[in-house]
Every structure is written in structure tokens, then in C-alpha cells.
Amino acid sequence: MKPFKLKPAFKDYIWGGTKLRDDFGKDCDLDKVAESWELSCHKDGNSVVVGGEFDGLTLAEYIEKNGRQVLGTNCDKFENFPILIKLIDAKDNLSVQVHPSNEYALRVEGEYGKTEMWYIVDCDEGASLLYGFKNEISKEEFAQRIADNTLLEVTNSVPVRKGDVFFIEAGTLHAIGKGILIAEIQQNSNTTYRIYDYGRVGNDGKPRELHVEKAKDVTVLGPAKQYPETETESFNGYSKKLMSSCDYFTTYVLDVESKAELKADDKSFNSILVLEGEGKLVCDKELSFKKGDSIFVPANAGDYTIEGNCKAILTKV
Numbered sequence: 001m002k003p004f005k006l007k008p009a010f011k012d013y014i015w016g017g018t019k020l021r022d023d024f025g026k027d028c029d030l031d032k033v034a035e036s037w038e039l040s041c042h043k044d045g046n047s048v049v050v051g052g053e054f055d056g057l058t059l060a061e062y063i064e065k066n067g068r069q070v071l072g073t074n075c076d077k078f079e080n081f082p083i084l085i086k087l088i089d090a091k092d093n094l095s096v097q098v099h100p101s102n103e104y105a106l107r108v109e110g111e112y113g114k115t116e117m118w119y120i121v122d123c124d125e126g127a128s129l130l131y132g133f134k135n136e137i138s139k140e141e142f143a144q145r146i147a148d149n150t151l152l153e154v155t156n157s158v159p160v161r162k163g164d165v166f167f168i169e170a171g172t173l174h175a176i177g178k179g180i181l182i183a184e185i186q187q188n189s190n191t192t193y194r195i196y197d198y199g200r201v202g203n204d205g206k207p208r209e210l211h212v213e214k215a216k217d218v219t220v221l222g223p224a225k226q227y228p229e230t231e232t233e234s235f236n237g238y239s240k241k242l243m244s245s246c247d248y249f250t251t252y253v254l255d256v257e258s259k260a261e262l263k264a265d266d267k268s269f270n271s272i273l274v275l276e277g278e279g280k281l282v283c284d285k286e287l288s289f290k291k292g293d294s295i296f297v298p299a300n301a302g303d304y305t306i307e308g309n310c311k312a313i314l315t316k317v
């Protein structure tokens with residue numbers, strides 16, 4: 001099976017900007033392009049195959065047509081496609097929110113929970129995000145601070161720089177701050193509980209829905225768990241650094257100076273999300289790419305190379 005590009009689904013949430021169209025070349029006529037769902041089989045937005053014999057099929061249709069072997073044996077334990085990958089452009093602050101665990105989400109929402117990771121692709125000077133609490137607090141204090149709008153006094157605000165990584169387990173309170181563009185790799189879920197939204201109204205002119213009672217059930221009321229820093233591995237022509245690894249995804253950042261030699265074995269597909277530069281992916285045939293492109297390499301495609309000068313995120317299961 002041959003690698004191919006994917007066209008994302010787009011979301012125009014009220015906090016979004018235009019960088020995904022202006023800087024990443026996304027073909028989208030929405031006024032605000034808050035998110036592009038680069039690798040998605042979710043019912044709320046499927047990515048679509050671009051080019052080749054499967055051109056125009058959704059990723060879910062491609063998998064159905066070719067069988068689950070294109071995903072690899074590590075995906076056999078999952079009932080559904082396990083990953084959702086996004087680019088997110090936060091022109092304004094996102095709501096303060098939390099995601100439930102699998103157990104809670106399956107029982108209450110009928111879909112899986114959400115553990116995710118963020119890679120800071122770019123950010124304005126002085127940008128920050130919310131990541132857990134400064135210290136442990138009680139459920140009573142949590143409820144009271146939500147009620148009297150003082151929650152931000154106890155949340156942990158973290159200044160960010162390009163290249164920072166955050167691992168966000170289900171139950172971790174978090175919020176992307178304005179002026180940040182991130183790549184998000186997450187469980188294949190769209191379940192989010194909004195706790196605080198700065199008093200904003202939606203496109204309908206009404207305050208956006210909050211999910212306070214559910215958030216009280218699932219939020220871990222303490223500092224976020226820190227993911228250990230890893231070393232960069234250097235190879236001839238490129239370097240690779242592990243950003244995060246969990247049951248649902250393993251992600252690396254690749255810095256390619258000339259050529260990276262990679263492999264898609266029978267265990268997992270490879271997802272390549274290009275953040276900077278341009279080049280070509282060679283796997284029997286050449287597939288050219290540029291900044292913003294998303295490429296799906298089926299499991300068992302074998303050895304392939306990324307040639308050029310670029311930065312990309314490599315994701316496997």
C-alpha cells in the first residue's frame with residue numbers, strides 16, 4: 001500500500017484565527033480556521049484522501065475498503081481508529097476545560113475519553129497556557145471558585161516557547177492561551193467539559209454551554225503530572241526526539257537536514273505532519289510535500305525516506 005496525503009476537516013470555533021490558512025496554506029473558506037483535523041476518522045470530521053486510486057474517500061472509507069491491516073497489529077486492540085491529530089490556532093483564549101477518562105466517558109457519553117499531547121508549533125512573545133493547578137485544592141473549593149469566578153486564581157499558568165511539549169492525561173485541567181499555535185495528538189474523542197469561558201457568547205449570541213457538574217466528577221484537583229524530558233537522537237541527515245508515548249500514540253519530532261530513513265512495519269501506520277520546510281517522501285514512488293501537509297503511510301509499507309529540509313511530527317500506535 002502506498003502513502004498518500006490527507007485533506008483535513010476544518011472547525012470555525014469563535015476563538016480561532018487565520019494562520020492555518022495564511023501560514024500553512026490550508027484551503028478553507030471559513031472566516032476563522034480554529035482547527036484542522038489532519039488525521040481523523042471521527043464522526044464530527046473525517047480527513048479525506050488526496051490523489052491516487054483512493055482519491056476522495058474519507059480516511060474511514062479507505063480503511064473499510066482496504067481492511068484494518070493498513071493500521072497495523074498494534075491497532076487490533078482498539079474497536080475504533082485510536083488517534084485524532086489536529087493543528088489548532090488560538091487567536092483568543094480557549095475555555096478552561098477537562099476531558100474525562102475512558103471509564104467515565106464510555107458510561108456517560110458513549111465514546112472514549114481523551115488523553116492528549118501538545119507541541120507548541122509557534123507562539124506570540126509572552127504567550128501562556130493553563131496546565132493543572134498551582135497546588136492541591138478540595139472539591140468544595142473547586143466548586144466555590146467556579147461559582148464565584150475565581151478559578152483562575154488557583155490554576156497553573158505556564159509561559160510557553162516554540163518547541164515546548166505538554167502531556168495532558170484525562171482529568172487534567174487545561175486551556176490553550178491566545179497567540180499559540182499547536183499540534184495536538186489525542187485519543188479519537190471529541191468529549192470536552194467546559195468549566196470557565198471568560199463570559200463569552202457563541203455565534204448564536206448566547207453564553208456557551210458549561211459542563212460544571214461533569215467537570216467536578218472528573219477533574220484531578222492538583223498540579224499536572226509532568227512528562228519526563230527525553231534526549232534527542234542524532235542520525236546521518238536528521239535527528240529524532242520522543243515527545244510522548246502512551247497506549248494510544250507515540251510521537252516524535254523529526255528535524256530533517258537532508259534525509260531521514262524510516263520504516264512502517266506491520267505493527268503500525270505512520271502519520272507525518274509537516275510543520276516547516278518542504279521535500280519529498282520516497283516509498284517506491286515520490287510524494288512531494290510542503291509545510292502544512294499531512295501524510296498517511298500504511299502499516300507494512302516498509303522502508304521509506306523523507307528527503308529535504310523540514311520539521312515534522314511522526315506519530316505511530
